[in-house]
Amino acid sequence: MLQQTTVPAVKSYFERFTALWPTVNDLAAAPEDLILKEWAGLGYYARARNLYKCACAVTKEYGGIFPDTEDELIQLPGIGPYSAAAITSIAYNKQATVVDGNVERIVSRLAALEEPLPQSKKTIKELAVHLYQDIGPRASDMPQALMDLGSMICTPKSPTCGLCPISQYCKARKSGDQEKYPVKSKKAPKPTRIGEVYWLETSSGEILVEKRLNDRMLGGMMALPGSNWDNNASQEEEALSSITHVKNWEECGKIKHVFTHFTLILTVRKAGISKKNLILNKNQHLVSIKDIGDLGFPSLYKKVSNMILTFDSSGNRNE
DNA sequence: CACCCGTGGTC
DNA sequence: TGACCAAGGGT
Numbered sequence: 564m565l566q567q568t569t570v571p572a573v574k575s576y577f578e579r580f581t582a583l584w585p586t587v588n589d590l591a592a593a594p595e596d597l598i599l600k601e602w603a604g605l606g607y608y609a610r611a612r613n614l615y616k617c618a619c620a621v622t623k624e625y626g627g628i629f630p631d632t633e634d635e636l637i638q639l640p641g642i643g644p645y646s647a648a649a650i651t652s653i654a655y656n657k658q659a660t661v662v663d664g665n666v667e668r669i670v671s672r673l674a675a676l677e678e679p680l681p682q683s684k685k686t687i688k689e690l691a692v693h694l695y696q697d698i699g700p701r702a703s704d705m706p707q708a709l710m711d712l713g714s715m716i717c718t719p720k721s722p723t724c725g726l727c728p729i730s731q732y733c734k735a736r737k738s739g740d741q742e743k744y745p746v747k748s749k750k751a752p753k754p755t756r757i758g759e760v761y762w763l764e765t766s767s768g769e770i771l772v773e774k775r776l777n778d779r780m781l782g783g784m785m786a787l788p789g790s791n792w793d794n795n796a797s798q799e800e801e802a803l804s805s806i807t808h809v810k811n812w813e814e815c816g817k818i819k820h821v822f823t824h825f826t827l828i829l830t831v832r833k834a835g836i837s838k839k840n841l842i843l844n845k846n847q848h849l850v851s852i853k854d855i856g857d858l859g860f861p862s863l864y865k866k867v868s869n870m871i872l873t874f875d876s877s878g879n880r881n882e
Numbered sequence: 883c884a885c886c887c888g889t890g891g892t893c
Numbered sequence: 894t895g896a897c898c899a900a901g902g903g904t
Contacts, residue, residue, distance in 0.1 A: 565900040572890065572899085606888025609903070643902045653900095663900050681883090710900060719898065720893080751885090753896095780887075821895095823887060862889060 566610060566646070576605055588627045590618035596774075599783050600859030608784055608861070612777070613641025631655040652695075653703045660695045661706035662688055665713025670694070671745030672717065675734035679746040755826045760789035760818070760864075762833035762871050769849040771836065772858060776846070780822070785858045787867055788847070792827055811835065815874050820863045831867055 564573045564580075579601060584590040590598070595615050602611035617640045621629055629650060630636055636647035644662070651659040662670075667680065670687045678686060698705045716727050722741055724730045735741040763771040775786045815831040838849075850858060855868050 567887095567899055567901055568889075569891075569899050604889075606890090607901085609887065610901085613902075641902065645901060649900070661900090664898085665900075706900090714900090782887090821889090823889090824885080 564605065564610070567607060568605065572605070576602070586627065587618050587621050587629070590615065591622040595783075600785075603784065603859035603861055604865075606861075608782060610641060612783060616640035617642060629654065631657065633659060649706060652706050656701070656703040658695060658698065658702045659706075660688065660692050661709075662691050663706075663710055663713075665710045665717070666691055666694075666706075668719065668745050669709060669713050669717050672722075672735035672741055673729070673733050675738060675744060677746060679748040682748065683745070751824075753821075753825055755828060756792045757828045757830070758790045758792040760787050760829045760831055760867050762787060762815070762831065762867070763836045764833065764852070765836055765838050765841075765849065767838075768852045769838075770852055770855060771841075771843075771847060772850050772855075773844075773847040781861050781863070784861045785864070786860070787864050789829065792829075815871060818863070818866050818870060820866060827863070829863075829867070831870060833871060 564577055580590075583601065584593055593615070595612065598615050599608065599611050602608060605611075620639055621627060631651065631654075633647040633651050636642050636650055637644065642650070648659040648661040649663075651657050652661050662684075667684070667687050670676070670690050671680070671683065674690055676683050676686065694709065695702075695705055712727070712729075716723050720742060724733070724736050724741060727733070727736075730736045733741070735744045761771075771788055773786055773788055775781050775784050777783050780792075812832045812834050815833055818827075818829045818831055820827045820829070841849075843849075855872075860868065
């Protein structure tokens with residue numbers, strides 16, 4: 564959960580997950596859809612699918628006990644170089660070179676690396692090896708000490724070098740230009756994509772929702788139907804090919820949502836539909852409007868439903 | 883290796 | 894408001 568996500572954001576999710584599924588075996592026995600629902604709002608949804616795959620693998624191949632070597636750990640779904648090293652060190656108290664974003668920043672500053680991230684990752688790892696050598700019987704303390712140093716003292720902005728226990732070894736500190744590091748490559752400008760999203764409501768107050776395909780954005784998550792997001796043309800016809808005779812669209816406004824590598828602007832439209840003429844594909848179903856909050860919408864679709872519900876209750880409808 | 887993948891907080 | 898950032902991993 565903590566991969567690219569802050570402790571405050573994770574905390575309540577972690578508590579709920581470990582209460583629902585106290586052991587790896589429990590998680591492996593859970594329905595994947597329920598895991599995704601519980602993950603809703605945390606982002607990077609492939610992590611949830613990988614977590615489930617990982618629990619299944621650990622249950623089947625290791626009897627529910629995580630292996631204790633980096634070589635075995637890194638083969639598990641969702642476990643990469645950082646997590647494999649972190650588990651080896653923190654869970655098993657064995658020597659491992661744990662490099663997260665904090666350690667990257669610390670090493671970049673210690674060595675005053677001019678090579679930018681992410682190209683410098685290899686160099687950083689080679690240098691970090693020395694930080695983790697000959698650290699005695701408490702191997703698990705070093706990665707946590709370094710990560711805490713990075714998050715509290717050697718911070719991205721305004722690091723408090725006066726409190727840093729290793730400032731005497733820091734080349735960036737010596738140069739007085741510590742905020743310059745780590746140097747980062749320029750990132751590509753973030754494009755804007757547009758699309759449409761539909762709120763389709765039956766006369767008995769049910770909404771058409773669908774589960775998104777696994778290999779797309781928000782894969783596996785519940786969603787509202789809509790157009791594709793990847794071009795400027797309205798794909799209304801294609802998006803609604805399974806729905807006959809939708810008329811009397813009401814435009815409700817636009818939703819802006821910023822993803823990691825693009826900004827999305829969705830036009831929100833609503834319409835009444837007749838249950839009779841409805842042909843649902845296998846990923847779609849109707850859900851009562853009062854249950855819409857329990858679906859496990861990712862934030863994008865929460866924004867949309869909040870807009871619609873606010874719109875309705877404020878009496879601003881103009882039909 | 884470059885790109886893809888969410889979200890909420892901060893300055 | 895926008896850019897940056899967070900206990901990265903998969904393809």
